[in-house]
Amino acid sequence: MTVSTGKVGLGTLFKVGDGQSPEVFTAVVNVVSINLSGRSVEEVDFTHLASSGGFREFRAGFKDPGEVQLTCHYDPSNATLNGTAGLEYLLNQGTQFNWEIDMSGTGFAYKLTGNGYVSGGDFTFTGEDPITYEVTIRVSGQISESAA
Template sequence: MAKRALGTKLKIGKTTSTPVAGLTSIGGLDLSADTIDVTTLDSDGGYREFIGGFKDGGEVPLEGYFNPETGKGQKELYDLFESGVTEDFTIEFPPEVNAKWEFKGVVTNFATGADLEDPLSFSATIKVSGKPNLAVGTGS
């Protein structure tokens, strides 16, 4: 049965984590893997053969309502963008899902927007660094 996303949180840091407030969207990790062509002159049937290469944790796009004074975590995302530091992040799904992503990442984009008909907005992108971990059934 499908579960609602309501209650999903993005947290910055590991020991003392800061939740990012005001989020309307947390994109999923987009894992991918390279392939290495190992085709030889005697490969069967004229088909290319491959083995797995390096894996990439992808990026995590974020969107939300911009309010850096009460929107805890938004200023921290900007500060991480400015510093270029690799930080710990956690995406916690609602308690009934009982799962979370844990990963290190670098903030590669931070943007704000103002539109006459909409609330102030912000977006950010986190590039996953290294191997992410999907913890299931461990409690959040």
């Protein structure tokens, strides 16, 4: 039996770039989960009257890079989360920014890098759990993969 080379996500960081040159990326605090989802490719129908066997023919069209969803334990005093400089600020300003998902803390020397803007931010308050801040980042353009 072959042993899995997979890793758990423990140690993964979500980082926001400062837009300067050289760009410095700062890790967002208290991230509970990172979900990159909704990536898809449009299908363009190229079927014609002489298509072989009467089967439809498709080709790839535009690609949608999806969204990054973060769940964080909210701390309004932390500059990576709050409305003064953090993700809440980026939501309020509509600012586009570079981001990284850094997996080097998991044992993979690997990262995903992209660009986007905060398109949503939801708070959840209960008596039993930490206050959560769920942030949606709309990805714009291609996501790059590289060594961390």
